[in-house]
Amino acid sequence: MxxxxxxxxxxxxxxxxxxxxxxxxxxxxxxxxxxxxxxxxxxxxxxxxxxxxxxxxxxxxxxxxxxxxxxxxxxxxxxxxxxxxxxxxxxxxxxxxxxxxxxxxxxxxxxxxxDLSHLKIAREGLIAGESYPKLSSDIGEYLARTLFHTSDFALHPFEKKRLAAEFSNPELCKITEDLIFTDPFFDRETNDFEPQLRLAVEAIWNNAPLQLEAAKLKYSFLTEAEALLHGDLHTGSIFASAEETKVIDPEFAFYGPIGFDVGLFLANLIAQGITRTGEGRKVITDHIAKTWETFEGTFSALWEAEGVEAFKNTPGYREAILEKVFSDALGFAGCELIRRTIGLAHVKDLDGIEEEARRIELKKQALELGETLILNRRTIKDIGAVVRLAEGEAR
Structure with missing residues (x-):
């Protein structure tokens, strides 16, 4: 209406x-x-x-x-x-x-x-220690279904290109280009971080290999119109309960690389996991693993059942596409971790930690893990390795 x-x-x-x-x-x-x-x-x-x-x-x-x-x-x-x-x-x-x-x-x-008032913003609930057992499987399914069905793997090329034109979103894409892919890697006025992080931040600004990989990821975001993205998929844009999950706020939607949505969600889980210890940390790392496993399984099933690409049955092609998505997702997750720590828009998961020394230490861990994911995204081959990294960074 x-x-x-x-x-x-x-x-x-x-x-x-x-x-x-x-x-x-x-x-x-x-x-x-x-x-x-x-x-x-x-x-x-x-x-x-x-x-x-x-x-x-x-x-x-x-x-x-x-x-x-x-x-x-x-x-x-x-x-x-x-x-x-x-x-x-x-x-x-x-x-x-x-x-x-x-x-x-x-x-x-x-x-x-x-009205979703019977649900709670997932970020707020996770910070409070609430359990959302369906969160990762629901988001994995959401990602697979929305990204597959709006891609060349499911659409006639005329329809895909029509949708890509319809969802041209240059103004909000520019925000993402600046705040995720550019500003955190340079000394820009929009950046926002505690003085105690100055040395770690300057190390990022002076890390030539990291800057090169960030530039490549930005170029991917700028040029690869693979599927209709949510464009800003984090735990603050999800309502959840123990039984239900709803994704909101896709105003940044546009046609971009499939791994972007996947990576942003994983990064926001990682940011929460960094703040936890023991069994609480395992809850989050289980969500990290389940998100990718559900995405990969659902995407593969849709590929087999509904794929229209002429090469869909070519041995190794689906695996190559998913390998690219995974690698891209890790790189984008790394950029998101860095920008959520030192860029303009932070996350309450880290900023809400009242004890200053602990907050600074966890933010340093977030920056280090972000760098690791960006630099090693092509050599990290499975989600288990990502989980081990997240477990190693959390304290």
């Missing part, structure tokens, strides 16, 4: 209620409440709730600037249209793993969608 408007205006809690009434079948006379619950960097998020039933909807509205910086950092409103289209497209292939979209409006830059 499309909402009929013709002019952008930032929603308020009152106008969000009026909008919700116009697109969702609340009972006649329902008393609705509205609360702005967005804690991200780019958008407003309103929860509209029927006080009698407790049921509601979420209204997400893109702002014409980054909340994290302010009006000095303008952003395109088209990202709301991209996000809604990506939710719908990914929902075709991974039903139940993304929220249902009820309505959209291009002029208002609004998406009205399923």
């Amino acid at each position: 499309t909402i009929a408007t013709n002019q952008y205006a930032a929603l308020t809690e009152e106008t969000a209620i009026a909008l919700a009434k116009s697109v969702y079948p609340f009972p006649e006379g329902a008393e609705l409440s509205s609360r702005e619950i967005g804690d991200g960097n780019l958008n407003y998020v309103f929860r509209i709730t029927d006080s009698a039933s407790g049921k509601g909807v979420i209204i997400k509205q893109a702002l014409p600037y980054a909340k994290v910086v302010g009006e000095s950092w303008p952003l395109t409103l088209k990202r709301a249209e991209t996000e809604a289209a990506a939710l719908l497209k990914h929902g075709e292939f991974a039903p139940g793993l993304v929220p249902e979209v009820y309505a959209t409006d291009t002029d208002l830059a609004v998406t009205v969608m399923e």
Whole structure:
């Protein structure tokens, strides 16, 4: 459903209620409440709730600037249209793993969608020590299904190229290009880190082999239109419970290298694992292994059952593709670990550690592991080796 408007205006809690009434079948006379619950960097998020039933909807509205910086950092409103289209497209292939979209409006830059308030943001839950036994298998399946079905392995080339054009997302891609692949590897004003990390950070800036590999990974991100990516898949863009997993916020969606989504999710698991010890650490490393194993198994099954590529039965071809995805994923994971430690946008997993000495030590471990994954991504051959690295870095 499309909402009929013709002019952008930032929603308020009152106008969000009026909008919700116009697109969702609340009972006649329902008393609705509205609360702005967005804690991200780019958008407003309103929860509209029927006080009698407790049921509601979420209204997400893109702002014409980054909340994290302010009006000095303008952003395109088209990202709301991209996000809604990506939710719908990914929902075709991974039903139940993304929220249902009820309505959209291009002029208002609004998406009205399923309320997931019964779930918890996975990052927050993991930090609190909660257990999400289905998280890695659900995300592994989501990754395999969305990435396979939007690739040349499943689509006629005309349809694949049409989708690649539809999901051109240059403004938000530029954010990724800068904040993940460029700024952390140079002395840039956007970087943000404690003074105690200065020597470790300068070592990154002066590491010529590391910079070369980061440049190669950036080039891959810039040029390899392999599948429709979520584009920002971390534990803060996933709602979860013990029984359910939902992926949200694909406003960075575009056609890029398959390993990017895989790598970003693995990196955010690693960041959480670094903070844990003992059995708590094993829970996370098990998730790391299960994510890749589920992705690899599901992707392979889809390849056999639904693949349209003429070479799909050529011995070794599927294995070569998965080997490339794995190598790419490790490199992208390394870049994500580094940027989440010293770049503009950090993760609470590490920043939330109150004891300064421990926080600094764990951040150094994150940087070291990020470097290792980037430099050794072609020689690390299986997910077990990644798990061993994560276990070795955690204390």
